[in-house]
Amino acid sequence: xxxxxxxxxxxxxxxxxxxxxxxxxxxxxxxxxxxxxxxxxxxxxxxxxxxxxxxxxxxxxxxxxxxxxxxxxxxxxxxxxxxxxxxxxxxxxxxxxxxxxxxxxxxxxxxxxxxxxxxxxxxxxxxxxxxxxxxxxxxx
Numbered sequence: 001x002x003x004x005x006x007x008x009x010x011x012x013x014x015x016x017x018x019x020x021x022x023x024x025x026x027x028x029x030x031x032x033x034x035x036x037x038x039x040x041x042x043x044x045x046x047x048x049x050x051x052x053x054x055x056x057x058x059x060x061x062x063x064x065x066x067x068x069x070x071x072x073x074x075x076x077x078x079x080x081x082x083x084x085x086x087x088x089x090x091x092x093x094x095x096x097x098x099x100x101x102x103x104x105x106x107x108x109x110x111x112x113x114x115x116x117x118x119x120x121x122x123x124x125x126x127x128x129x130x131x132x133x134x135x136x137x138x139x140x
Contacts, residue, residue: 004134006032006049008058010042010075011095012067020062020095020121027126032056038067039075050084060133062095062121063113065103072096073103076110091133093117
């Protein structure tokens with residue numbers, strides 16, 4: 001599989017971001033990996049790289065739910081207001097240790113999240129995400 005142009009990690013835990021970035025780099029998943037420590041920083045990244053779209057616009061966002069400041073659900077609510085959300089070009093996956101049923105219900109109501117993955121991120125989980133959301137094109 002060709003590497004994605006860009007992936008955005010959104011998590012307030014610097015160790016988690018370091019480990020996930022290292023894993024994605026080792027697996028050759030993306031040409032560029034952006035990191036945001038809360039929803040506001042993630043929205044700023046999207047505004048910088050995706051409005052208008054550039055090659056550094058993330059194709060995949062791995063989003064934590066529980067963060068100080070703007071949490072994952074608040075990010076999704078704001079994201080829905082962006083022109084990007086209507087395009088459906090960005091795959092958003094919730095990456096979390098646990099989800100309260102109320103949070104799962106709210107995320108599902110928003111209808112813009114492509115799935116849930118439990119932490120920690122592993123090579124198997126990454127390959128599963130890529131296979132599901134970015135299947136290889138036909139070979140010539």
